[in-house]
Amino acid sequence: MIARGAGLTCRVRALLLRAGEGAMRTILMAAAMSIGAPAAAEVTSAALSSFVIDAAITVDAPPARVWDSFRAPASWWDAEHSYSGDAANLYMDAQATGCFCERIPDGKGSIEHAHIVYVAPGRMVRMTGGLGPLQAEAVAATLTFRFDAEGEGATKVTMRYVVGGHMQAGGETMAPLVDNVLLHQLARLKAAAERAAPGS
Template structure:
């Protein structure tokens, strides 16, 4: 019970907001935001150079967050490399350091479903903090439709943003 209360306290302390913007048969858009007590440059560094320290290992192919990297240049890779086992999660298509990182790809099981997506990480200074906005759009053909994927994807990406925010501020990472 104490662990549950502690977990609830940690989750409530994380200033994040998530929203499914739209969800249809052929795709969906999810948006999460978090404010962190850091500069946009520090938040950018944590995203691009420290992803292996905050990404949840249960949401990797090989169970090791430290196998993740983001090469923040046009054509760069958000990759997971564990020896001979390798995955390209997304390709970097737009870089404006400290402001916007845009990637194209399909995360997790969406990759095997033949879906595609755009993932934007935006950073904006606001009232001495940085507002991080994670906007993700996924679409494609799936016989069973894509509407049901919006909630689980929203949850997983929201968790990653909460973990990034906690990492930036030196707090315990949410599970």
């Protein structure tokens, strides 16, 4: 396991500045995050041109409610990790060929954060795409979420992000930073699903 909270090197800072202000804000926030989030996450492998992140969290809500919350990223994705700075601009079309996307207000554009390639409603979704600054790199990336009933009225959410390709800063440098971002988002998904009213 690679320790999270690694400092940003000058090389990474330069890379992120080229990737854009939104990406820079995302990773700087990740580097500053507390490690003690209520989820288990691990960089299970990392090399110069690849990394794998595995994470899991238990949500005190049934799978159907967690799935409904997941499909509404505006309710849980941190606005600090967006390009527009407003989570209300995030949306998900949860079907194959759909996307996890973001509208930029005032006709200034839009962003596909990830492309959806597989959906089993309430059970699993798989997306492809480089998140944040990885979008500007020559990488192939696959992000999978599973939703499994656990006990009475709870859901285990497991996530795997597999990234491979050319990364100017190197996979070993980027992995713990991306790990922190995704861990933070899982914790926010848990909070959103647990506060959602049944049937909402």
